[in-house]
Amino acid sequence: xxxxxxxxxxRKFRKQLRTFLEKEVTPYVEEWEKTGVVPKAVWRxxxxxxxxxxxxxxxxxxxxxxxLYSVIxxxxxxxxxxxxxxxxxxxxxxxxxxxSFGSEELKRKYLPGCVSGEIVTAIAMTEPNIGSDLASMSTxxxxxxxxxxxxxxxxxISNGINCDLLVLAAKxxxxxxxxxxxxxxxxxAGTKGFEKSKRLSKMGWHSQDTAELLFxxxxxxxxxxxxxxGGGFLMLMEKLQQERLMCAVMAVVVAEKMLDTTxxxxxxxxxxxxPLSKFQHNQFRIVDMATEVRLGRTFLDKLIADHMEGKGxxxxxxxxxxxxxxxxxxxxxxxxxxxxxxxxxxxYPIARAWxxxxxxxxxAGTNEIMRGIAAKFMGx
Numbered sequence: 001x002x003x004x005x006x007x008x009x010x011r012k013f014r015k016q017l018r019t020f021l022e023k024e025v026t027p028y029v030e031e032w033e034k035t036g037v038v039p040k041a042v043w044r045x046x047x048x049x050x051x052x053x054x055x056x057x058x059x060x061x062x063x064x065x066x067x068l069y070s071v072i073x074x075x076x077x078x079x080x081x082x083x084x085x086x087x088x089x090x091x092x093x094x095x096x097x098x099x100s101f102g103s104e105e106l107k108r109k110y111l112p113g114c115v116s117g118e119i120v121t122a123i124a125m126t127e128p129n130i131g132s133d134l135a136s137m138s139t140x141x142x143x144x145x146x147x148x149x150x151x152x153x154x155x156x157i158s159n160g161i162n163c164d165l166l167v168l169a170a171k172x173x174x175x176x177x178x179x180x181x182x183x184x185x186x187x188x189a190g191t192k193g194f195e196k197s198k199r200l201s202k203m204g205w206h207s208q209d210t211a212e213l214l215f216x217x218x219x220x221x222x223x224x225x226x227x228x229x230g231g232g233f234l235m236l237m238e239k240l241q242q243e244r245l246m247c248a249v250m251a252v253v254v255a256e257k258m259l260d261t262t263x264x265x266x267x268x269x270x271x272x273x274x275p276l277s278k279f280q281h282n283q284f285r286i287v288d289m290a291t292e293v294r295l296g297r298t299f300l301d302k303l304i305a306d307h308m309e310g311k312g313x314x315x316x317x318x319x320x321x322x323x324x325x326x327x328x329x330x331x332x333x334x335x336x337x338x339x340x341x342x343x344x345x346x347x348y349p350i351a352r353a354w355x356x357x358x359x360x361x362x363x364a365g366t367n368e369i370m371r372g373i374a375a376k377f378m379g380x
Contacts, residue, residue: 003301006068014072020049021080029082032207033352036199038084040120040162046087047117053091056099061112067308071249078253081349083356084207088250089158090114093243094121097167097184101227101235106186110165122163124154124213125236134169134233135178139215141170141185143222148185150193150218156363160211161199164189168215169232182232186224193218204355240365241314244321245307247364251324251357252296255331258353259289262335269342282338289331296324315377322367325360332357 024045032038046052054069056062063069074088095114098107113119130136139152150170157163166187175181187194197212227235263286266276276282303320306313332354336343343350361367 003298003305004068004071010068010072013069014076016049017051017073017076018079020046020051021076025077025082025085026080029080029084029207032084033082034206036201036206037161037209038207040117042085043087043090043120043162044117046085047115052087052117053095053111053115055092056095056111056115060099060107061115067304070246071304074246074249075253078250079257081257081353082207083205084209086158086208088246089123090121092246093239094123094159094167096239096242097123097226097235098186100239101184101231102186103223105223106226110186114165119164120159120162121165121167122157122159123167123169124157124160125169126154126156128153128155134182134236137169137171137182139168139170140173141183142173144219146222147219148222148225150185150187150215150220152215153197154213154215156200157211157213158208158363160213161196161209163196166194166213167226169236172230175230179233180230182236183229184226184232184235185220186226187215187218187220191218191220202359204352204357204359206352241312241317242307243364244317244370245303245313247360248296248300248303248317248320248324251321251328251360252293252300254353254357255289255293255296255324255328258328258331258335258350258357259286259293261349262286262338265342265348266338276338285334285338289334292327293331296327300324315374318365318370318373321364322361322370325357326367328357328360 024042050063051073053062054065054073055067057064070088070092073091077085077087098110098114110119114121125134127137127139130138139150139154141148141150150168152170168185168187169182170185171181172183193216195214197214200210200212202210263277266282266286269276299320303313303316335350336354339348339350342348345351
């Protein structure tokens with residue numbers, strides 16, 4: 001029995017998106033991997049075609065569609081075997097902060113551009129020497145009349161080079177409680193004192209523009225704050241459920257894609273006069289991986305259904321994020337072994353997939369943090 005109920009409109013949307021990606025994305029992946037960034041014109045074409053921020057209400061330029069459309073976009077992008085066009089980050093992780101917590105003025109000012117692709121967004125939480133411990137961040141936002149003055153540094157910021165608008169986490173140094181001191185501000189690219197320092201060279205995710213960001217006396221209006229004063233930490237915790245669920249979607253789809261590609265390789269590649277898929281050891285290895293992938297898919301689809309029903313799945317999303325990303329790494333290793341020397345050649349997509357999958361266990365909170373969250377809610 002299918003857990004997720006896709007309607008004809010969902011299937012039509014998937015077909016349209018797949019056609020778009022085959023024309024506008026897949027032929028250029030190798031070029032983007034070398035340049036380290038996806039042209040912003042591609043973002044605009046994504047928006048014009050209706051593939052960005054599908055859940056944004058119609059009054060702000062969106063289509064007000066359900067979460068399954070977000071899942072479809074994430075799945076189809078993962079199927080392109082590259083990570084540079086981080087539309088799920090923009091549409092389903094960053095923009096929801098504006099939709100949920102922005103004032104009416106901020107929503108009308110920024111959401112239409114987010115939908116159209118004219119505005120690319122990023123979120124800045126992580127700092128040098130500060131990993132998952134948000135309470136220890138050192139970036140400050142000091143109130144000065146109708147403005148706040150921001151100073152600090154952020155790192156590992158996805159979409160950091162392309163971003164036109166940033167959701168920035170910063171602390172009010174006058175508030176003693178480290179958690180209640182955190183606020184979220186919208187900062188536009190080009191704001192005086194906001195510098196995109198450099199694009200980071202990474203082991204994987206080569207076409208994803210990851211950057212260091214610097215803030216030196218960066219002044220933004222108080223009205224650019226999201227939500228109530230001191231509510232930043234709670235807002236981050238609320239939205240991390242969906243962020244981690246999206247990570248699980250990416251992990252499961254990538255694992256499915258790697259396995260499918262590897263099976264076809266083993267069926268077509270021979271050794272000692274017979275296809276690799278006919279060796280019992282290889283068959284057992286493939287079956288083991290297929291079992292894990294199907295378990296991951298079933299768990300994921302159930303959580304997507306629960307999330308769409310508004311259920312609290314903080315624990316389950318944390319479990320899914322760590323298990324599916326580690327499962328994807330196991331599948332990547334297993335597929336690489338079956339490819340043998342071929343897998344080390346850049347002409348085979350398994351090489352890029354093997355590199356790209358590794359970081360999934362780190363972002364959106366490390367898998368150790370995920371286990372810690374689950375343990376806390378289990379009363380351990």
